[in-house]
Amino acid sequence: MAGRKKFRINKVSRASEALFHVIVGGFALICIIPFVFIIIIAFTGAESLRTIGYSFFPAEVTMVNFNAAFELGDQLWRSFYNSIFITFIGTFLSLLIAIMYAYGLYRTGYPLKKFFTILMFFTMLFGGGLVPFVIVIRNLLNLGDTIWAMIVPMLMAPFNVIILRTFYKTCIPESLLDAANIDGCGEFRTLFSIVVPLAKPGIATIGLLTAIGFWNDWWHALLFVRDRSLIPLQFLLMEMQRNMEFIRRNITMIGAENINFADLPTQGLRMALAVIIVVPIAFAYPFFQRYIISGMTIGAVKE
Amino acid sequence: MIVTEGVEGLFMQPLTLNSKRSARFKKTIAITVMMLPGAIWLLVIRYLPMIGVVMAFQNHRPYVPNPGFWGNIINSPFVGLRNFQFIFFGDRAWNMIFNTIAYNAFFIVLTTVLGVALAILITEIGSKFFAKLYQTLMFFPFFISWVVASYFVFAFLEPTFGLLAHVREWYMDPTGWPVILTSAHLWKTLGYTCIVYVAAIAGIDQGMYEAAAIDGASKWKQVWHITIPTIKPMIIILNILAVGRIIMADFGLFWNVTMDSGPLQRATEVFDTYVYRVMISNVAGAMDFATAAGLFQSIIGFICIMGANAIVRKINPENSLF
Numbered sequence: 001m002a003g004r005k006k007f008r009i010n011k012v013s014r015a016s017e018a019l020f021h022v023i024v025g026g027f028a029l030i031c032i033i034p035f036v037f038i039i040i041i042a043f044t045g046a047e048s049l050r051t052i053g054y055s056f057f058p059a060e061v062t063m064v065n066f067n068a069a070f071e072l073g074d075q076l077w078r079s080f081y082n083s084i085f086i087t088f089i090g091t092f093l094s095l096l097i098a099i100m101y102a103y104g105l106y107r108t109g110y111p112l113k114k115f116f117t118i119l120m121f122f123t124m125l126f127g128g129g130l131v132p133f134v135i136v137i138r139n140l141l142n143l144g145d146t147i148w149a150m151i152v153p154m155l156m157a158p159f160n161v162i163i164l165r166t167f168y169k170t171c172i173p174e175s176l177l178d179a180a181n182i183d184g185c186g187e188f189r190t191l192f193s194i195v196v197p198l199a200k201p202g203i204a205t206i207g208l209l210t211a212i213g214f215w216n217d218w219w220h221a222l223l224f225v226r227d228r229s230l231i232p233l234q235f236l237l238m239e240m241q242r243n244m245e246f247i248r249r250n251i252t253m254i255g256a257e258n259i260n261f262a263d264l265p266t267q268g269l270r271m272a273l274a275v276i277i278v279v280p281i282a283f284a285y286p287f288f289q290r291y292i293i294s295g296m297t298i299g300a301v302k303e
Numbered sequence: 304m305i306v307t308e309g310v311e312g313l314f315m316q317p318l319t320l321n322s323k324r325s326a327r328f329k330k331t332i333a334i335t336v337m338m339l340p341g342a343i344w345l346l347v348i349r350y351l352p353m354i355g356v357v358m359a360f361q362n363h364r365p366y367v368p369n370p371g372f373w374g375n376i377i378n379s380p381f382v383g384l385r386n387f388q389f390i391f392f393g394d395r396a397w398n399m400i401f402n403t404i405a406y407n408a409f410f411i412v413l414t415t416v417l418g419v420a421l422a423i424l425i426t427e428i429g430s431k432f433f434a435k436l437y438q439t440l441m442f443f444p445f446f447i448s449w450v451v452a453s454y455f456v457f458a459f460l461e462p463t464f465g466l467l468a469h470v471r472e473w474y475m476d477p478t479g480w481p482v483i484l485t486s487a488h489l490w491k492t493l494g495y496t497c498i499v500y501v502a503a504i505a506g507i508d509q510g511m512y513e514a515a516a517i518d519g520a521s522k523w524k525q526v527w528h529i530t531i532p533t534i535k536p537m538i539i540i541l542n543i544l545a546v547g548r549i550i551m552a553d554f555g556l557f558w559n560v561t562m563d564s565g566p567l568q569r570a571t572e573v574f575d576t577y578v579y580r581v582m583i584s585n586v587a588g589a590m591d592f593a594t595a596a597g598l599f600q601s602i603i604g605f606i607c608i609m610g611a612n613a614i615v616r617k618i619n620p621e622n623s624l625f
Contacts, residue, residue, distance in 0.1 A: 010516035011429060012522055021428065024437045027437075027441060027493070053465070054461070054466055100341065104334045112334075125608055131590055132352035132597075134582070136352050139372050140347075141347070155344055216448035218555075219555070234450045234451075237451070238559065245562050277448075278447065
């Protein structure tokens with residue numbers, strides 16, 4: 001008990017600490033309440049919606065919305081498959097690029113280090129803007145309406161390369177690599193059999209950030225994809241909502257009799273879809289956030 | 304015979320200057336090969352569009368004999384600064400420029416003040432379990448896309464069932480949207496910023512606080528004279544980056560959370576949504592106007608980040624970004 005008491009030296013009073021709990025805890029709750037709320041809405045029955053609207057305490061709990069979501073059938077599975085394909089291939093390729101590019105920026109005695117550093121850094125300060133980018137992807141590379149239009153634009157993130165470079169620097173002694181060189185180990189083998197295993201936590205960090213970036217992307221689908229068999233989940237969700245809003249806003253112009261309400265996705269169905277999208281992240285989240293925090297704090301060190 | 308000789312010669316060779324040089328050359332080649340995928344990506348995806356900005360000064364049109372990226376650029380006539388007239392035309396452009404800067408200014412101030420404050424409060428919470436739990440919860444929105452986040456907002460503002468539906472027709476009335484968008488932005492990014500600061504504070508030597516406490520410094524004084532000065536470089540770097548992006552807007556926030564609702568545009572139109580809207584419009588020369596607007600944005604952004612960095616470097620070179 002004496003030890004305990006000693007620990008309270010230079011601590012705030014219990015009352016202030018309680019207040020801190022309220023403030024910080026309050027904000028933490030605000031951060032997840034919307035998610036909890038849409039889960040509840042997704043489980044709310046149509047009858048309860050009609051009578052009391054969205055509520056944290058629905059009168060009726062059902063699985064109907066989720067069943068309906070899975071009955072979307074083809075489109076849902078196609079989009080699900082697209083999202084997974086984009087995320088896996090995209091993450092794999094961008095990790096490969098980042099691992100190699102960061103290696104060159106880290107290795108001493110590499111004469112072109114400065115050139116490649118500037119080549120990358122300048123793009124963080126200046127860009128050509130949206131239209132030339134769209135034209136390059138669509139007209140020069142001809143990637144419009146292909147799944148690659150949603151992968152190629154995100155293959156490299158300069159910020160992630162910097163994180164990884166810093167990680168190499170802090171965690172791998174260069175003398176180790178020179179020793180490997182003297183033993184006749186080429187640069188490729190040095191990178192993939194010495195550096196990569198040692199930098200696993202750093203690679204995991206940027207890998208997760210990249211994967212989440214790909215999973216959450218709808219922007220490149222909005223820009224480049226019209227073919228419905230190629231759209232990812234995020235875009236499907238966005239489009240459903242947009243269409244509903246458009247109809248609602250213009251209902252007097254279109255005329256209610258021209259709309260087949262039975263065909264429209266219900267509120268609950270769309271909320272269920274939103275939940276389905278977040279679930280993979282929500283489940284993996286507690287495991288990976290520790291990695292990301294540690295990776296970020298190492299990577300954030302300024303040179 | 305010659306081949307064998309060559310190989311033997313290679314093994315027999317003592318470590319002369321020459322062989323050292325060839326080893327270094329081999330190393331350079333190998334590493335350059337590793338850089339190629341990234342370098343090619345940067346050149347094509349980042350640098351080619353920078354060449355494409357000449358469109359901003361052109362009446363850009365497909366070159367019929369050989370349409371394509373280069374053909375169109377080389378063969379389209381130049382029109383000087385005509386495409387930049389959008390800046391001086393009407394309030395729409397000025398309104399969206401004002402919105403962009405005003406929103407970002409709010410975001411920068413609030414994120415910094417609240418982020419640092421929350422970080423300090425978290426580090427004062429004695430229970431490690433709760434401190435970790437709070438961080439875990441507040442980091443969560445960072446991983447949610449704006450599409451899903453817009454559903455979260457929608458659940459509150461939706462006109463028939465939403466929790467706040469009775470207040471007003473939210474998606475038809477610009478009143479209140481600056482507050483909603485600022486809250487949404489803080490909701491998504493504050494946790495991340497806070498955790499970066501928590502990490503910076505965790506790196507401070509505890510001995511300093513103990514020494515200060517023994518000398519009779521109150522908690523307030525310790526925060527003011529130890530915590531803030533120590534994390535100042537981190538605060539400055541994050542803010543240089545943010546100021547450098549003051550003319551850039553988060554498209555997802557302003558496009559998805561507002562549901563791209565027309566009646567809200569006066570309060571919610573920002574640079575990135577404006578450029579996109581011009582680009583997809585069917586007006587003749589829309590692409591050129593959008594390119595001009597995008598170039599204008601990039602140049603202002605470049606000036607802002609160089610300016611912010613130069614000012615910081617003048618005051619204290621150690622805190623500058625580059």
